[in-house]
Amino acid sequence: MKRIFITSVFIVTVITSFVYKVIAQEEKFFDAIGEITYGEECLQSWQVEEASAVADKLLLTAPENPYVCFFAGEVRFYEGNYEESLSFLKEALKEPDIVQEGQKFYDFVEKIYQTTGKFKEVKTEHFLFRYVEEKDAILVDYALDTLEKAYDAIGNDLNYFPAKPVLVEVFPDAESFCTISTLTKDEIETSGTVAICLFNRVIITSPRLLPRGYQWLDTLTHEYVHYVIMKKTYNRVPIWLHEGIAKFEERRWLEGVTPTLPVSLESLMAEAIEKDYFITFGQMHPSLAKLKKKEDTALAFAEVFTVIDYLFNQGGYPLLVSILDGIKNGKSTEDAVSSAIEIPFVDFEKNWLQDLKQKKFRRIHGIQILPTKLKESSTIVDDMESVAEIEVKDAKKYAILGDLLRHEGLHNAAIIEYEKAFRKAGHISPQIQNKLAMSYIMDTQYAKAEEILKVALEYYPEYTTTYISLGELYQRKGEYAAALEILSQANRINPFNPIIHKNLALLYDKLGRKEDAAGELRRLMLLSK
Structure with a gap:
């Protein structure tokens, strides 16, 4: 996602007022104003190497000029050098005309550094x-x-x-x-x-x-x-x-x-x-x-x-x-x-x-844009969380009942309830599709499971659980190469799910790929730390 380039461009305005304060000072400050203005234009146009060269030149000729220090702080931030950026910005804030707006940029960089300092x-x-x-x-x-x-x-x-x-x-x-x-x-x-x-x-x-x-x-x-x-x-x-x-x-x-x-x-x-x-x-x-x-x-x-x-x-x-x-x-x-x-x-x-x-675009009634929720989460999404994601109230009710039956090992009875939920949801719900498919798999109705999972995958390719369910299906059918391919795709989406790495390790081992199996076991160990 691209956003407009946001930088502390206020410095250009501040410099304008600063001109009147340096008229009686050394001519090099006039040069600094022009250089800084050019350097800011370089930052705006993403030519950071050129801006860095300007900053380095100015630091040689006017290292104590607060406006040079502020510009150098900006450049170092864009270069990803947070410590040096904060050092220059702190020096620049000694100039009263910079403090009001400059403090905001300093605080911004410092807050980011609280995270990036641990990188x-x-x-x-x-x-x-x-x-x-x-x-x-x-x-x-x-x-x-x-x-x-x-x-x-x-x-x-x-x-x-x-x-x-x-x-x-x-x-x-x-x-x-x-x-x-x-x-x-x-x-x-x-x-x-x-x-x-x-x-x-x-x-x-x-x-x-x-x-x-x-x-x-x-x-x-x-x-x-x-x-x-x-x-x-x-x-x-x-x-x-x-x-x-x-x-x-x-x-x-x-x-x-x-x-x-x-x-x-x-x-x-x-x-x-x-x-x-x-x-x-x-x-x-x-x-x-x-x-x-x-x-x-x-x-x-x-x-x-x-x-x-x-x-x-x-x-x-x-x-x-x-x-x-x-x-x-x-x-x-x-x-x-x-x-x-x-x-x-x-x-x-x-x-x-x-x-x-x-163009003949397909209109799929009921298909949704899955929500984005940023939060620390467990490595495995449980039934309660997946049920909570189901938006159709009646479908959610049948899905809950299906979960209870499935946990009791009553797969035929669970299938009946999941099929009701599936119909209520308009046949488009990756949560219900996966629940129903897993019950089909446990009941050895493999063809039905594969059909429903492939539709779910086509509609919601970002939904990792579908890949895992398909991997389970192919493993049970002895189609190890297919299981390996589908689980590798799951791994591209959620490498933090230990089930994926465990199953990949098993598949690599079955296929005689011992080094790859060992690699997946090492990743499992990383996740367990």
Whole structure:
């Protein structure tokens, strides 16, 4: 999720008043004002290396100038050097004219440092990955493998490879993520924002904070795409184009995957076309996270994906690169798009909408956008929690009865109650689908279980329990390779679930892959600490 670049730009205004105080002072202060103004522009355009060079130069010529110190503090923050940032900012606050607004930025950085000061750091050729070791060590190998694949794939697609290692930070709790993202908890839960590209870095929440995890490796790639676009275009791309490309590219770290809309977003598009209700490009600004309803945020993502899909079909990645290069070189977004596709921008919008309305999007009545709740949670979601997620009252009642019967080993009786719940919920509830499927599995009705789980997986690919249930089914059928594949997909969403690692270890062992089995056992030990 990309947001407008928020920095303490007040310094430019403060400097203006400061000019009158330094007229009688050394000429180098006049130079500092111009340099700082240029440096701030570099920060705004995500050219942090240039801003850093400005800061280093100023610190050599005017190390005690409070405005130079404040600017140096900003730069060090964007570089991820929190201690040095706070040191410079503290020095700058000795200047009375800086204190009123400068204290806010200092407090902001200090609050973030309360978390980031505990981070462990792993550096590769292209990434600097930070995390809280005692909580999130299990993420490291998965994240770096995905990021390196994304570096190659996105770089080739968009013709840009960052020259320096990209900072990636995993925030371990809701409070710290709210602070660094500058979003409120309500905005996060309404929009489903669990990651952001901001302050010259990729920031994600640990998948540990959602009961079943989330598609965090896709999300990492999504935010990395934002980073690439920011750097490539000097932060000049509007939100609709930013989010469209990021959504289109977020699974490019996986080989052989064609960008497609998830069924839930496809259904939203079908409904939007039917009702002629769309989120305009203007409404998307400054951030999709600011939209008031999670359905509007989801619809906006669906729309911008289809925009990029439409452009891609006109000319592939060369056309997308041409648009980004045009924006980088100073064209407006409208002119860059028009030049690339050789028609006026207003005609492009009309053609996209016309193409959209001709597509056969499926409308799935009852499908939902699953809620986002950031909280510390147990590693396994129990029956009580999954029942609480069922929205249809009558369906919930039958599901509770089914749970009671299943726990007594009365699987036939449980199936009857779950089937009632299933019908009441309109055949679309991943919670009920999994409960019913597991009862089918325990009753050896494997075909029925597989059918219902595949539908659940298609509708809710982010719902980890479905993968685990399918893995159980395939193991019981002796289809170990299929079980391994489906559980590996579950692991991409929630690596904190010990059941996944336990079953993967068993499967690797059955398939004679002793080293992989040992790796899963090591991960199990990490989770037990």
